[in-house]
Amino acid sequence: MKAIPQFLKKLSKLFEQLHKPQFLGVVAGVQLVILLLLWFTWPKAPITLTFVVPAPESQHWSRLIQDFQAQNPDIQIQLVEGAYTTNEVEAIYTSALQTGSSIYDLIYLDIIWTPKFAAAGWLSNLSDHVSSNDLAPFLIDDIEAGRYQGALYRIPFRTDVGMLYYRKDLLQQIGELAPSTFAELVQVSQQLQQQQQVRWGYVWQGQQYEGLVAMFAEVLAGYGGFWINPEIGEVGLDQAPAIQAVEFLRDTLQLGISPAETTTYDEEESFEKFQQGEVAFLRNWPYIWPRVEAMKTLQGKVGIKPMVHAPGYRSAACKGGWGLGIARNAKHPEAAWRAIQFFTSAESQRRFVLQSGYLPTRRDLFIDPAIAQKYPHFPSLLQVLEHPVLRPSIPQYDQASQILQRHLSAALTGQSSAAATMQAAAKETRRLLAKSY
CATH class of the missing domain: 3.40.190.10 (Periplasmic binding protein-like II)
Known part of the structure; x- marks a missing residue:
């Protein structure tokens, strides 16, 4: 027991010595090391990504979000349920993006919005994130609908056709x-x-x-x-x-x-x-x-x-559909890209389709055995989607x-x-x- 007071006494003398001018550099170095250790080991609050979806499909997103967060515990998804029509959801995004707000890292885009949003400088160019092989499994028109002036701004999540x-x-x-x-x-x-x-x-x-x-x-x-x-x-x-x-x-x-x-x-x-x-x-x-x-x-x-x-x-048949992009002024673009990769993957689309009945944007899923069994009309829809009516892609x-x-x-x-x-x-x-x- 006598050893403890003696140790503390010696430690106190050491700190007195370190505070002398000739040891100030050592003290600063020790403090820096301690701060770095705290930075890398101290638990950090998860990043939050927020985006808006139309009300009819919001209920189908909960399972996907839970799966994503389980695999990415450093990222939380905050889903904002929009109104029923595409016009009203667009208004929510537009009011934020045109004022420079960074509330939305992810942008859930209707197929007709890409030219307007890209021309306004509201979206990040995703061209360097993907290769032609990455895009090959998707329906061609859904990929092209995400381009503006040769650059890619939107990765398709679900498609639609009247x-x-x-x-x-x-x-x-x-x-x-x-x-x-x-x-x-x-x-x-x-x-x-x-x-x-x-x-x-x-x-x-x-x-x-x-x-x-x-x-x-x-x-x-x-x-x-x-x-x-x-x-x-x-x-x-x-x-x-x-x-x-x-x-x-x-x-x-x-x-x-x-x-x-x-x-x-x-x-x-x-x-x-x-x-x-x-x-x-x-x-x-x-x-x-x-x-x-x-x-x-x-x-x-x-x-x-x-x-x-x-x-x-x-x-x-008029072409519809939605996809995901990243806001130009996003606070967490790397996290947003991880979310896009997850949500637009084959497995995520498969789960979403089986639960909701919405159409996938990956061609192979239209003839997936489980999907075709539940929705026998899907294979024929793929033929319709090969020649859809496209609304004009203009700003x-x-x-x-x-x-x-x-x-x-x-x-x-x-x-x-x-x-x-x-x-x-x-x-x-x-x-x-x-x-x-």
């Missing part, structure tokens, strides 16, 4: 096949209505928002038309196919095939009509398929196929979409004729693009 759902049980009762043309869709709808099999023939997304544009792009291409050629800036909205496309949609309303309220429907509201058993045909995205099959009243009674078209043309996409939405809404609600509406839309769109081409 499809036509139909009541195959009702068609069998009247001896009809699923329609292939616009005229057949009208004819079969009226036949089912006359036999009081359904109240409505066809519902779609007619609300003034981005979903209206995606739906219209399919009808437009089904008549052989186009919206904007992004290569040369040509506008096709005042050509005959565009006018025919508007007239078809107006006819479904005026003939009573579609309810008048269709002009206020988004994806969820149109699906609600279909799931109530009141409708024979529905235009929507593949993500609703698991919900259809989960309903006892519809299970086994619904088919899914590409959109109808005009004679002489082919079915057109002014938001403005161009707003123009088209506004004029389409006017035509569909009877405020102006189809021809006058599309001529005005084409003129305004050309003015928007004039400085860029």
Whole structure:
């Protein structure tokens, strides 16, 4: 016991000696070593990455996030549940990014945002992070949608494509096949209505928002038309196919095939009509398929196929989808890239698809045995995704979409004729693009 006081006494004398001028350098060195040891050994708080996703899919992210955090304990993911529409989620990101805020390291990007966000300088160039071999398993259009002026800004996570759902049980009762043309869709709808099999023939997304544009792009291409050629800036909205496309949609309303309220429907509201058993045909995205099959009243009674078209043309399915990018001013870009690698991997996409019914962006997953067993229509969707309708990849996409939405809404609600509406839309769109081409 006497040894302890003696040791302390000697230690005290040592520190007195070290504080003499000739030993100050030694003291500083010891302090530096201690600080470095504390820096490398002291437990650090995890990095937090925050990003926003649309509300309908937020519930499906929890398992992926848990798996990621288990493998990466130094990174926490904070998921912000956005509103239902892509427009509102975009507004959340835009309001932060245009003010220089670094709240979002990860950016969950709709397929149509890349040119705008990249041109504004809001995204990091990911080209050096991946090789051509890394990108080879993905759908080509999903990769190309992540490029702007040759640089890659977005890695695809899930894809999407507009499809036509139909009541195959009702068609069998009247001896009809699923329609292939616009005229057949009208004819079969009226036949089912006359036999009081359904109240409505066809519902779609007619609300003034981005979903209206995606739906219209399919009808437009089904008549052989186009919206904007992004290569040369040509506008096709005042050509005959565009006018025919508007007239078809107006006819479904005026003939009573579609309810008048269709002009206020988004994806969820149109699906609600279909799931109530009141409708024979529905235009929507593949993500609703698991919900259809989960309903006892519809299970086994619904088919899914590409959109109808005009004679002489082919079915057109609008390309959708989401991917991940890194904010230009991200606080933790290395951690964000680790998250992107994990979430866009084959295994993560496989889990997400099996749980949610959303489409993967890796081609092999469409024929994965477990996925194909649960979703038998996936292999055929891969064929549809080989030739989708692409919305124009231009920095002014938001403005161009707003123009088209506004004029389409006017035509569909009877405020102006189809021809006058599309001529005005084409003129305004050309003015928007004039400085860029």
